[in-house]
Amino acid sequence: xxxxxxxxxxxxxxxxxxxxxxxxxxxxxxxxxxxxxxxxxxxxxxxxxxxxxxxxxxxxxxxxxxxxxxxxxxxxxxxxxxxxxxxxxxxxxxxxxxxxxxxxxxxxxxxxxxxxxxxxxxxxxxxxxxxxxxxxxxxxxxxxxxxxxxxxxxxxxxxxxxxxxxxxxxxxxxxxxxxxxxxxxxxxxxxxxxxxxxxxxxxxxxxxxxxxxxxxxxxxxxxxxxxxxxxxxxxxxxxxxxxxxxxxxxxxxxxxxxxxxxxxxxxxxxxxxxxxxxxxxxxxxxxxxxxxxxxxxxxxxxxxxxxxxxxxxxxxxxxxxxxxxxxxxxxxxxxxxxxxxxxxxxxxxxxxxxxxxxxxxxxxxxxxxxxxxxxxxxxxxxxxxxxxxxxxxxxxxxxxxxxxxxxxxxxxxxxxxxxxxxxxxxxxxxxxxxxxxxxxxxxxxxxxxxxxxxxxxxxxxxxxxxxxxxxxxxxxxxxxxxxxxxxxxxxxxxxxxxxxxxxxxxxxxxxxxxxxxxxxxxxxxxxx
Numbered sequence: 001x002x003x004x005x006x007x008x009x010x011x012x013x014x015x016x017x018x019x020x021x022x023x024x025x026x027x028x029x030x031x032x033x034x035x036x037x038x039x040x041x042x043x044x045x046x047x048x049x050x051x052x053x054x055x056x057x058x059x060x061x062x063x064x065x066x067x068x069x070x071x072x073x074x075x076x077x078x079x080x081x082x083x084x085x086x087x088x089x090x091x092x093x094x095x096x097x098x099x100x101x102x103x104x105x106x107x108x109x110x111x112x113x114x115x116x117x118x119x120x121x122x123x124x125x126x127x128x129x130x131x132x133x134x135x136x137x138x139x140x141x142x143x144x145x146x147x148x149x150x151x152x153x154x155x156x157x158x159x160x161x162x163x164x165x166x167x168x169x170x171x172x173x174x175x176x177x178x179x180x181x182x183x184x185x186x187x188x189x190x191x192x193x194x195x196x197x198x199x200x201x202x203x204x205x206x207x208x209x210x211x212x213x214x215x216x217x218x219x220x221x222x223x224x225x226x227x228x229x230x231x232x233x234x235x236x237x238x239x240x241x242x243x244x245x246x247x248x249x250x251x252x253x254x255x256x257x258x259x260x261x262x263x264x265x266x267x268x269x270x271x272x273x274x275x276x277x278x279x280x281x282x283x284x285x286x287x288x289x290x291x292x293x294x295x296x297x298x299x300x301x302x303x304x305x306x307x308x309x310x311x312x313x314x315x316x317x318x319x320x321x322x323x324x325x326x327x328x329x330x331x332x333x334x335x336x337x338x339x340x341x342x343x344x345x346x347x348x349x350x351x352x353x354x355x356x357x358x359x360x361x362x363x364x365x366x367x368x369x370x371x372x373x374x375x376x377x378x379x380x381x382x383x384x385x386x387x388x389x390x391x392x393x394x395x396x397x398x399x400x401x402x403x404x405x406x407x408x409x410x411x412x413x414x415x416x417x418x419x420x421x422x423x424x425x426x427x428x429x430x431x432x433x434x435x436x437x438x439x440x441x442x443x444x445x446x447x448x449x450x451x452x453x454x455x456x457x458x459x460x461x462x463x464x465x466x467x468x469x470x471x472x473x474x475x476x477x478x479x480x481x482x483x484x485x486x487x488x489x490x491x492x493x494x495x496x497x498x499x500x501x502x503x504x505x506x507x508x509x510x511x512x513x514x515x516x517x518x519x520x521x522x523x524x525x526x527x528x
Contacts, residue, residue, distance in 0.1 A: 014180035015203040016210070016241050017086040020046050023247050030221075032244070034268070035075045035252040042247075045079070052083035054163035054171055059114060059142055063088030063178070066112035066186065070094040070103075070130070072121055073226045073235060073252040076146050076156065080116055081236060085185070085203065088178040092186045092198075093231035096121045097495040100129050104136070106188055110198060110390065111139045116156075119148035121254070127151070180204035181383070186390050187233050189329045189436060198390035199329045206237055208384040209333020210245040212355050213238065216323070216337045217272065219298050222248035224272045225264055227256045233329040234304075234434070239274065242333070258282045262292045269296035273320070276304040276434025277311065278465050284314050294318050301325060303334060304434035305466040306422075309348050316344070326351040326422065328408060330386040330399070335360065336420055350419045351412070358382055361405065362412055362420070372414045375423055379405040428519075430459035430467040435497045437469060442500065445493050446471060446486060451479035454509055457500060458523045470526040471500035474509060502526070 013019055023030070024046035032045040040048070061067060067084045069091065071077050084091040092110045094103060096118075107115070117130045127150050134140055134152070143153035184206055186198040214222075224243050228235035243250045251264055256275075262283055265273060273294070280302060283289060300315050303325040315322060324347050327334035338352035346352075354360035362376040363369055370376040385406050388396035399407055411423040428439050439457035446455035453474045459467040475481065483503045490499040504526070510518040 013245075014207055015085070015178060016184070016206050016244060017049065017082055017175070018207075019244050019247075020049055020082060020086075023244075027247055030247065031249045033075060033078055033250045033252060035073075038075050040075060045082075048075075048079045049082045049086055050171065051160055051163050052079050053086045053175065054166035055160050056083055056087055056089065056114070057166045057170065057174060058162045059159075061087065061089050061114060063174075064183070065089045065114075066092055066110045068092040068094055068107060068110060068112035068115045069230065070096065070115065070117040070126060071146055071230065072096060072118070072254040073228065073230055074254070075252065076116075077230050078240065078250070078252070081230075081240075086178070087174050088182060090183045090186055090200070091236075092188075093229070093236065095229045095231045095495065096124070096126075097229065097497070099493050099495070100132060101493050102495065103129055103133060105196060106198075107133050107137060107140070109188075109196070110186055111137070113139060114142050114144065115140055116144045116146055117150065117153070118146045119150050178203065180207070181387075183387060185236060187236075187329045188231065189233075195441075197392055197395055200387040200390050201233075201237070201329075201332050202383075202387050205332035205384045205386065206241045207245065208357075209237060209327075209331070210241040212335075212357060212384075213242040213325075213333050214246045216325070216334075216355070217242070217246075217299055217301070218340075219246075219248075219271055222246050222272050223251065223268060223270045224248065224274055225251045225253060225261055225270060227253040227261065232435075233327075233332075234276075237333055238303075238327070256282075258286045259288070262286065262289065262294075265297065266293045271296055271298040272301060273297045273299070274301040277302055277307045278305075278433040280307065280311055280315070281464055284311055294320075299323060303327065305431045307347065308463070309344070312344055312347050322347060324350070324352055326420075330406060330408075331358070331380055332384050332386060335380055338419070346419065349421055350415060351422050353419050354380075358384065360420075362414055363405075367401065370413060372416050375411055375413045377426060378408045378410045378412045378420065378422075380408065381405045430469070432459075432462075432467050432469065432497050433465040435495075437467075437498050439469065442469065442471065442490070442494065442498055445490065446473060449481060449486070449489060451475050451481040454517075456509060456517050456519065456522060458519050458526055460523060460526045462501075465497075469498070469500040470502045470504060470522075472504050472506055472509065472522050472525075474506060 023042040028043035032042045081091050144159045145153040146156050180203045183200045184203045185201040188196040226239045297320045300320050300322045324338045325334035326336035335358040336352045336354050359381045364376050409426045412420045442457045443455040453476045456472045457469045462468040486503045510521040
């Protein structure tokens with residue numbers, strides 16, 4: 001009877017941290033993650049996660065509490081994230097590229113009880129931002145400084161050392177009480193109004209999505225480079241969770257560096273080369289690209305936007321499998337994948353086939369299923385989807401149809417072979433270098449300038465970033481403003497990928513008969 005129960009437990013893993021324990025037992029000496037000169041095995045990872053989990057409990061973190069983190073992809077990020085999830089608390093990542101007002105919004109919305117933060121990343125100091133957040137928000141009880149000291153913050157090692165006061169029995173009771181359909185992460189993704197929304201992902205959603213991805217990737221003992229920002233679903237779900245579920249190794253890098261990524265593929269014999277098309281373009285265009293040995297790569301994977309045909313042709317020369325995948329933050333993972341026998345035309349024109357375990361439909365505005373070639377909204381259904389938008393019940397309700405299908409807001413159509421071609425976005429959102437950019441957020445910022453009457457941002461195609469923004473502005477009478485001033489305003493409040501690449505001044509916005517700005521005409525002018 002005991003043996004039967006153990007057999008059953010071996011196949012039920014509905015929490016990501018179950019896989020940490022699983023591989024600590026099954027493959028304890030296999031490397032789980034690597035960062036610079038740090039190499040930790042699954043046995044090490046399990047011990048670090050347990051230690052950090054107890055330290056969180058010692059600070060009074062309980063189920064449902066939010067824990068925020070400002071740092072780059074690293075061992076500390078991985079451990080803190082897994083430990084937070086392990087005890088039933090909810091982890092929130094912060095992008096180092098954010099400006100203070102962006103941090104203020106996310107922190108104010110998520111209301112974390114604890115913030116882990118780096119004092120410095122690259123040449124930028126975050127001390128003033130962190131202290132400002134701490135002073136302004138009473139719900140933020142403690143700061144833990146990950147590297148250099150921050151005034152009033154707990155040293156990371158001291159934080160860990162305090163874990164000894166938590167007994168093993170209490171630790172076990174807490175972790176066993178975490179349920180699969182409870183929140184694990186809040187990942188902030190902006191809406192069409194420009195205000196970020198926190199998509200709440202469940203433990204089961206992360207596990208389910210990671211398992212599906214593992215099956216499609218079909219790479220034994222996967223090794224993957226993770227240099228995506230920690231607040232991005234590609235980092236924690238698509239790379240970290242999927243690699244963990246497969247018992248593979250994640251190679252963390254502080255940020256994307258084309259040369260470092262190529263060197264790491266060669267040196268560490270990386271077998272999954274993944275990223276957004278912009279990252280591949282920068283690597284393919286590196287002057288020393290041809291000198292690197294990339295023969296270890298088994299799978300070349302991209303998503304987020306379309307890959308240019310010429311780049312696909314260059315990647316074909318490596319001789320590895322190539323795959324395009326489609327998903328959203330709200331789907332917890334990729335949900336559509338190209339097949340192994342896909343052609344260049346398919347990789348260029350299609351996002352692949354929906355996974356059978358992730359129900360997908362394409363429907364008209366009236367909810368009627370589309371025939372092949374007929375454009376409609378792509379929708380998904382299932383308990384792998386996000387639980388809702390944090391503290392936004394109305395937005396959550398609007399995100400689903402009455403019968404439970406999730407509105408992606410993306411327009412596509414079925415191809416005759418059952419794959420999907422992505423036409424565009426029903427909303428105004430565009431992707432620049434793989435990041436979601438929402439024009440209204442930028443427009444609202446520009447319109448705070450006293451000289452600007454109306455600001456409208458549209459996107460145009462770009463050979464490197466796929467899409468970039470162009471801002472059109474009309475000025476109030478008898479006022480002036482320079483492009484330099486608008487650029488500085490944008491830099492002060494926006495992450496760099498959101499900053500328009502051009503600012504164009506016009507006397508009057510082109511209008512549609514219904515009284516709305518004619519953005520099609522503006523896009524035409526932006527291209528001319």
